[in-house]
Amino acid sequence: MSSVPSQTEAQEREAVKIHQALFGRGIPDKLKHRFIEASNLDRSTHAHGLERYYQIIAGVRDLEALEVAGRYTGRLPLLSHRFQLMVFLAESLPENRSDFIKERSSVVRGVSAVIVGALRTGYKLLKGIVLLRARRV
Amino acid sequence: MFEAIIVGSGASGVAAAMELAECGITPLMIDVGHLPDHTPGVPANLREYRGQYDCFDLTIGDRYEGLSNILTDRQVPVKLTAPYLEYVTRDAEHLSPLDEAEFSAIQSFSLGGLANAWGAGLYRFTDDDLEAFPIARGDLDPYFDKLTAAIGIAGTADDLTPFLGSTEHLQRPHRLSRNVGALYERYQRRSRRLADSVHIGRARVGILTEAHDGRPAFAHGGTEFFREDRSIYSPRYTLDRLVDDGKVVLHRGLLVESWTEDETGVRVFARDIATQASTTFATRTLLLAAGAISTSKIVLQSHNDYDTSLPLLENPALQLPLVLPEAFGQPLQTDAFGLVQLNLIWDSKSYATRLQGSIMEITAPRRGEFFASLPYAARDNLALIRHLLPAMIVMQLFFPGSSQEPGQLQLQRNGRLKITGHPNTLDLKKLQFLLRYLRKLGAWSLSRLIVRVPTGHAVHYAGSLPMRADPGRYQCDASGRLHGAANVFVADSASFSDLPAKNMSFAMMANAMRIAHGVAAPTRRV
Numbered sequence: 001m002s003s004v005p006s007q008t009e010a011q012e013r014e015a016v017k018i019h020q021a022l023f024g025r026g027i028p029d030k031l032k033h034r035f036i037e038a039s040n041l042d043r044s045t046h047a048h049g050l051e052r053y054y055q056i057i058a059g060v061r062d063l064e065a066l067e068v069a070g071r072y073t074g075r076l077p078l079l080s081h082r083f084q085l086m087v088f089l090a091e092s093l094p095e096n097r098s099d100f101i102k103e104r105s106s107v108v109r110g111v112s113a114v115i116v117g118a119l120r121t122g123y124k125l126l127k128g129i130v131l132l133r134a135r136r137v
Numbered sequence: 138m139f140e141a142i143i144v145g146s147g148a149s150g151v152a153a154a155m156e157l158a159e160c161g162i163t164p165l166m167i168d169v170g171h172l173p174d175h176t177p178g179v180p181a182n183l184r185e186y187r188g189q190y191d192c193f194d195l196t197i198g199d200r201y202e203g204l205s206n207i208l209t210d211r212q213v214p215v216k217l218t219a220p221y222l223e224y225v226t227r228d229a230e231h232l233s234p235l236d237e238a239e240f241s242a243i244q245s246f247s248l249g250g251l252a253n254a255w256g257a258g259l260y261r262f263t264d265d266d267l268e269a270f271p272i273a274r275g276d277l278d279p280y281f282d283k284l285t286a287a288i289g290i291a292g293t294a295d296d297l298t299p300f301l302g303s304t305e306h307l308q309r310p311h312r313l314s315r316n317v318g319a320l321y322e323r324y325q326r327r328s329r330r331l332a333d334s335v336h337i338g339r340a341r342v343g344i345l346t347e348a349h350d351g352r353p354a355f356a357h358g359g360t361e362f363f364r365e366d367r368s369i370y371s372p373r374y375t376l377d378r379l380v381d382d383g384k385v386v387l388h389r390g391l392l393v394e395s396w397t398e399d400e401t402g403v404r405v406f407a408r409d410i411a412t413q414a415s416t417t418f419a420t421r422t423l424l425l426a427a428g429a430i431s432t433s434k435i436v437l438q439s440h441n442d443y444d445t446s447l448p449l450l451e452n453p454a455l456q457l458p459l460v461l462p463e464a465f466g467q468p469l470q471t472d473a474f475g476l477v478q479l480n481l482i483w484d485s486k487s488y489a490t491r492l493q494g495s496i497m498e499i500t501a502p503r504r505g506e507f508f509a510s511l512p513y514a515a516r517d518n519l520a521l522i523r524h525l526l527p528a529m530i531v532m533q534l535f536f537p538g539s540s541q542e543p544g545q546l547q548l549q550r551n552g553r554l555k556i557t558g559h560p561n562t563l564d565l566k567k568l569q570f571l572l573r574y575l576r577k578l579g580a581w582s583l584s585r586l587i588v589r590v591p592t593g594h595a596v597h598y599a600g601s602l603p604m605r606a607d608p609g610r611y612q613c614d615a616s617g618r619l620h621g622a623a624n625v626f627v628a629d630s631a632s633f634s635d636l637p638a639k640n641m642s643f644a645m646m647a648n649a650m651r652i653a654h655g656v657a658a659p660t661r662r663v
Contacts, residue, residue, distance in 0.1 A: 014192070021515060022515050022516060022519065023516075023519075024269065024516070029192075032195075034193070037147075037201070038201050038204055038208065041201055041204075041208050042207070042208045043208065043209060043210060050364065064514050064515050064516060065514070067514070067515055068513075068514040080509070083205065083508075083515050084207055084505070084508055084509050085204065085207055085208075087467040087505040087519075088196075088197065088203070088204055088207070088503065088505040088507045089193075089197065089204075091192075091196070091503055091504055091505045092191060092192040092195075092196050092197055093188055093191060093192075093193075094187060094188055094189055094191060094192075094195045097187055097188040099505040099519055099523070100505075100519070100522055100523065101187075101188075101468075101469050101504065102468045102469060102523040102524060102527060103468050104468055105466055105467050105468055106466050107465060107466030108466070109524065110465050110466030110524035110525070110528075111464065111465070111466065113517070113520040113521065113523070113524045113525075114521070114525070116517075117513045117517035117518075117520055117521060118513070119518050119519075120514060120517055121512070121513040121514040121587070122511075125514070
């Protein structure tokens with residue numbers, strides 16, 4: 001019985017950190033609640049090794065780097081899965097509209113998103129690989 | 138005793154019912170017939186609504202139905218993840234359990250069938266398409282004409298007319314979106330100077346551009362993925378009217394399992410899905426229109442045949458994302474038509490066959506659908522979603538069923554149907570000519586993002602009980618009559634002799650009407 005609250009706490013921490021990594025701000029309670037509810041329906045939640053997964057993400061500050069490295073190396077697929085889950089849930093909230101839909105024309109910002117994004121992704125990827133190795137994932 | 142029983146309320150079943158009703162026969166239609174729980178109320182423009190209200194109920198659903206592709210192992214096409222469409226595939230795994238290998242079938246037991254979630258692409262089969270059939274275009278044309286007038290189909294005369302058939306009775310085409318319009322404008326200017334093996338023209342879709350038959354014109358509100366929109370034709374609308382007018386007797390809640398036949402007629406055995414009680418109906422004529430997979434299962438169960446493997450055709454398909462660099466940095470167009478806008482016909486030398494592409498915007502699906510396909514770190518992927526997706530369109534490229542080995546359907550003794558398919562291994566290198574052609578029209582492909590559609594997800598299933606001029610066991614004659622039966626007809630795509638690279642729905646409906654007409658003509662009855 002004692003594992004239930006600890007899992008909920010771990011899920012809450014997971015929700016907060018993934019939302020921060022994606023949007024750079026705190027997670028609304030409503031979204032946190034939905035994320036945990038959806039996670040409990042997720043087939044992956046009941047997979048072997050979940051405790052280790054929570055340990056890993058609890059010990060890493062830059063979850064975005066860990067996720068992109070995990071995605072490219074095929075390690076930690078659950079983290080990418082949870083990022084995807086958060087994206088879908090976050091998109092349904094009106095306050096997140098501008099994170100998904102661009103309202104105004106801006107070629108410069110578009111081009112810079114591609115170029116800067118590529119450079120930043122490269123950096124995050126390298127950092128993430130180091131993080132994966134450090135945690136023996 | 139009923140004059141005729143139709144099994145299935147999808148596009149084929151309803152088309153057959155229409156024709157029988159016109160011939161003065163009131164058929165009994167039997168189907169499980171699930172209906173939507175509710176139709177969500179949404180203002181006219183979903184994209185504006187999204188900025189003002191929580192869309193959880195609309196896009197995710199209180200049982201997280203909208204996340205089924207993430208939360209479960211069962212993958213369905215994106216449109217079927219919309220919560221309001223949950224009823225379309227409800228209970229399918231219980232009502233018709235499948236053991237699948239390299240095949241992922243989508244089955245529906247809803248009233249109106251899979252057409253409740255279709256893209257409404259409605260294309261006439263030509264003589265080329267019907268080459269392997271024991272019938273010709275002239276046999277289907279009268280029914281294509283009737284359906285065009287009844288449904289209300291948008292389209293026009295253009296370079297695709299030789300491939301898509303008569304333009305009579307068509308409504309004007311849908312207005313093109315910014316991106317698709319730019320591509321088409323370039324095609325119209327340059328096509329004479331480009332290769333003559335590629336043709337592009339306006340799609341033929343059963344989506345109204347003018348109010349018709351009590352249904353409104355399409356409102357361009359981006360709601361097409363998330364709520365019922367009566368401007369998009371569903372056979373259910375025709376069925377409702379036929380039932381209201383007393384021209385069809387509808388019996389919902391029953392799953393037809395088998396039939397037997399003797400000189401007195403056909404006895405149809407069904408199971409009540411709520412009580413599990415068995416029910417028997419008697420009829421002079423049975424029309425099977427439950428969809429290729431279910432119809433095949435009923436036939437195999439009727440013969441207690443656990444040994445035979447029936448063929449199952451499907452259109453292998455590729456999904457090609459295309460970027461229009463000129464649109465880069467533009468905002469998302471909020472009033473774009475989200476379903477097929479253009480079609481492309483490619484007489485491909487590299488694949489040695491004719492292929493059909495459906496070109497559409499990607500404004501309707503949730504933005505999150507694209508997140509996992511993009512190559513950047515998470516926050517940069519969100520930036521790509523904002524900046525890159527408004528400049529992207531997608532083409533679904535369909536190949537003929539003959540492009541890969543047919544799947545196999547076999548009934549097992551435990552009652553489950555075994556479907557064995559083949560993985561989609563289409564050679565992407567052979568696309569180079571088409572990709573170069575599209576680049577000349579300003580549309581660049583991101584080859585890393587080209588997706589081989591999983592076998593089964595094109596949801597064009599056909600050919601398990603094919604029509605042949607000289608039919609054998611588990612084949613039909615040209616009238617749709619199942620070999621060995623006197624009054625059992627296959628009125629859905631199971632009876633297709635082949636599957637060209639063209640959306641089969643319209644031909645399936647016209648053929649169902651043709652078969653029903655034959656059934657209604659006393660001289661044709663045995």
